[in-house]
Every structure is written in structure tokens, then in C-alpha cells.
Amino acid sequence: MNIPQPLQPYSFLPDMLADSDENWQPLKPGVKLKTLFTDGNGYSIGLINYDPGASVPEHIHTGDEHIYVLSGSQEDERGLYPAGSYIYNPEGSMHSVRSSNGCLVLAHWLKPVRFLES
Numbered sequence: 001m002n003i004p005q006p007l008q009p010y011s012f013l014p015d016m017l018a019d020s021d022e023n024w025q026p027l028k029p030g031v032k033l034k035t036l037f038t039d040g041n042g043y044s045i046g047l048i049n050y051d052p053g054a055s056v057p058e059h060i061h062t063g064d065e066h067i068y069v070l071s072g073s074q075e076d077e078r079g080l081y082p083a084g085s086y087i088y089n090p091e092g093s094m095h096s097v098r099s100s101n102g103c104l105v106l107a108h109w110l111k112p113v114r115f116l117e118s
Contacts, residue, residue, distance in 0.1 A: 012036065030054025042111040047104060050074060055098035063111025065089040072103030 024032040030051035037045040042063060050072070067074075067087040074081050076095040081087055083103075089095065094116070 024049065028054070028056050031056055043109075044112070045106070045108045048107050050099035050103045052102040053100060054102070056096060058094060058096040058116045059113040060094045060116060061089045061091055061109070062114055063091050063109060065107065065109040065113070068106045070104045070106055072099060072101050074099045074103045074105065
């Protein structure tokens with residue numbers, strides 16, 4: 001996806017966001033990311049897709065993160081979040097994420113996460 005300059009308005013229609021392999025980047029096995037916006041300094045918005053049974057290992061948030069679960073469900077050490085859930089992970093918080101049935105989330109983060117695995 002060609003990301004426009006941050007100061008220019010733009011939009012993506014549903015057909016541009018359709019679930020195809022184009023413009024998705026692997027994040028972890030079974031987890032992929034489609035970046036919708038980035039300012040080049042860590043502030044980003046994207047879609048994250050979890051295949052059924054996929055997970056993301058423990059990580060620390062180096063900036064605030066906001067997650068909205070669009071479909072399916074995801075869970076972490078604090079609970080299970082079905083479609084329609086909003087999750088806030090403040091800077092300095094840590095968790096791991098998994099999805100037994102798969103999910104699609106909209107993620108908005110001020111800085112990237114740092115994975116704690118070596």
C-alpha cells in the first residue's frame with residue numbers, strides 16, 4: 001500500500017482493505033500487519049490479522065497502544081476480548097497476545113513494541 005505524506009488527507013475504501021496477501025507484512029508466525037499510516041517516528045496505525053491459534057510473545061509497549069477488535073477475538077493475561085472490544089495498553093505495560101479462533105484488529109500505537117524474546 002502506498003502510504004501518502006502524513007499531512008495530506010487520504011482514505012482507504014473497503015475494497016482497498018480487503019483481506020488479500022498484498023501489502024501484508026509478517027509480524028510473527030500466523031500474524032501479519034498491514035500498515036495504514038506511519039509518520040516515520042514510530043506513530044503508526046495498522047490492521048493486524050491473527051490466524052487461528054496464532055500468538056505474539058511477551059512484549060513491552062514503548063508508547064501507548066490502542067486496539068479495537070474488528071472480528072474474532074484475542075486474549076492476553078488480563079482477559080478475552082471479542083469483536084467490538086477496545087483495549088488500551090499504556091507505555092511500559094507488558095503482555096503476550098493470542099487468538100484461538102483468529103481475529104482482525106485495528107491497532108494504533110505511538111511507538112513500536114519491543115519483544116522480550118531473544
